[in-house]
Amino acid sequence: MSDRIRAEFNQWALDGRSAQLEAHHHAFVQQMIEKMRIQPRERILEIGCGEGWASRMLAKLVPQGMVAGLDAADEMIHNARLQSTAFENLMFIWGEVEAIPWQEKFFTRVVCVESFYYFENPEQALREIYRVLAPEGSVWILNHISKENELSLRWVAELNVPVRVMSAEEHGALFEQVGFSDFQHEMLPDLSPPPLSSKTFPNPAELQRFRETGALMMHATRK
Ligand SMILES: C[S@@+](CC[C@H](N)C(=O)[O-])C[C@H]1O[C@@H](n2cnc3c(N)ncnc32)[C@H](O)[C@@H]1O
Incomplete structure (x- = not known):
């Protein structure tokens, strides 16, 4: 466990x-x-x-299926469970991506939202x-911090943990090395309401460019 x-x-x-x-990432998700076209039994x-x-x-979206959320921070898992008591098809697990506590070949999808660049060993x-x-099954990754959105690199200095910034091309090479097929990527614009002001982007033109360039979404399939 990474302390x-x-x-x-x-x-x-x-x-x-x-x-x-949620307010920052909801419009991207x-x-x-x-685009995922999720089916009810997934x-x-x-x-x-x-x-x-x-x-x-x-x-x-999966009333006949299930969702499991995994996070390395137990306080996140605690808050997630408190907010999810109304769900019968949802569970949360404290654990790390580097050793997922689950059996093989089970999930139809794996999703990572603004978390992949924190993983110590991608x-x-x-x-x-x-x-x-x-x-x-397919993996879907959403990264607002990416080499494709140069202005997003400003966030890195504001974070207290190491961030591994990679381009779509570098991700693609890693996916292929691991055995995934059909790697695809695209940029999603930020469709959330614009902030009245931003400490990180005080220049309105830069803020607009940052929002228009948006987040890197990638997906690939396990054959
Ligand atoms: C910026 S937060 C994003 C949380 C959520 N996806 C969202 O958009 O609100 C990144 C999350 O990734 C988790 N995380 C980082 N490294 C991890 C790892 N190796 N295994 C599992 N979770 C990890 C952190 O604990 C944190 O909760």
Whole structure:
């Protein structure tokens, strides 16, 4: 267990920073979910689920299936469980992507929202994701911090944990090395309401460019 990741994101859960993430990421996740064409019986794993808001969105789409949210920060898992008592097809697990506590070939989808760049060993993470995916299952990753959105690199200095910034091309090479097929990527614009002001982007033209460039979405299939 990475003590640094756990301590940092436990702090986000305790001081309320994690409760603000849904407002920042919701519009991207909505776009990604529309592209996923999820079927009602699917079994979905969300890795780096935080307080679980995206897992709850997914759980509503799979009334005959299930969703599991996994996070390395136990306080995130605690908050996620407290907010999800109304769901019968949703569970949350404290654990790390590098050793996913689940059987092989189970999930039809794996989703990572704004978490992949924190993973200490991205190759091992992808090997584990591959292991738990069922044949023809797919992994969907959304990264607002990416080399494709140069302005997003400003966020890196504001974070207290190491971030591994990679381009779509670098991700694609890693996916292929692990055995995934059909790697695809696209940029999703930020469709959330614009902030009145931004400390990170005080220049309105830069803020607009940052929002228009948006987040890198990637997906690939386990054959
Ligand atoms: C920025 S938060 C995003 C949370 C959520 N996806 C959202 O958008 O609100 C990143 C999350 O990834 C989790 N995380 C980081 N490294 C992890 C790892 N190796 N295994 C599992 N979770 C991890 C953190 O604990 C944190 O909750």
